[in-house]
Amino acid sequence: VPTPVPTPKPTPVPTSEPTPVPTPKPTSIPTPVPTPEPTSIPTPKPMLFPTPEITPQPNPIPTPEPTPQLTLVPKPEPTSVPTPKLTFSSSNAPTSDEIGEPEPDVFDTTEPTPKPTP
Structure with missing residues (x-):
């Protein structure tokens, strides 16, 4: 019986003291x-x-904008590559020269005739 008596006594004591102290200070x-x-x-x-x-x-912004647009245009590059591949006769010279294979150019234009003869 003496156990449940000291339990409810220490609870209401510390709750009433710290509540009114920090309220008026930080406000x-x-x-x-x-x-x-x-202000x-x-x-x-x-x-x-x-x-x-x-x-x-506004001065340095409009100047560099038009410059990179002309250099970043990847339209003329991809159009020049597929053109010489389709011709394989006249435009093949500059394309194979850039890659470093000038042999297939002469093989495809001079040896196609003597091969089927023999």
């Missing part, structure tokens, strides 16, 4: 500090920065 400190700081600092700073940044940015 009155952070309120007056962040109010005057962010006085961001006003004079953004006025001097956006003016010089907007002027030099």
